[in-house]
Amino acid sequence: MGNHHMGNYEEILVRKHLKRTKARVMIMKVLDKSLPMTAGEVYEAVRGKDTRLSLSTVYRNCEALAERGLLLRSTMLDDGLTRYEYAQGTPVHHAICLSCHKIFPVDVELEKGYERYMDREYGFEAVEPRVEIYGYCKDCRASGKDKAYKEKMGL
Template identity: 75%
Template structure:
């Protein structure tokens, strides 16, 4: 497996300390906002600013090293490391917890999407929204559903 420095060079990006720290954080985490990434890396380099982290996340996403997603209803962009195999997520509508799930898309889904809808799949992303075990057990899920019915 290539080092993060080698991956940056291959993508024609400078090997900066900020980019390497961002990739290291996201390589082993769930999708995070630029602010969350900033909180995790600023302890290692107090000279980094939130805008530097955001710009670097965007540059890494443009080169395909990170994926951007706007999961959840908060509309915030989250970044995740572009692993070789897609990672799918379940997202709790009550507590907003995100966790990876092991689900498979049906075989031939790419061809089906193209034939049925004229849609060429570039990046499969699955996000399943619902309520986690803890929120259901504590009653928070029902409380959240009640609030949503009022809207």
């Protein structure tokens, strides 16, 4: 990994015509190596490195980066919070545990030609293929938490 990344983030910001601020570089760095995080979680992660940063600054910067496509936004969980992830170029699909809210990347393929199908069947132009699969992780299944959750939801 090394630290070749720092300059790399700055170049990306320049290419997107965004000011290269320390906050933006730190946010990108944190999210690059992580699963989707809320602005609050990003703030916790960068606060140690720069105590002057406020939560609202982190949130505004996450939004600015998302506007330019450098971060992806998702609201996957029922807490309704927006989560940000670093746009890696190749879309990452996620499995999301409904019980403990763990999110992990999974390697699943969309069928070839799905874009044409979406367009033909629904008149929908697919531009960002991200799949979210909801279910129960092996820890929750082992401890029976999935059953408790299903009962609560009447599943």
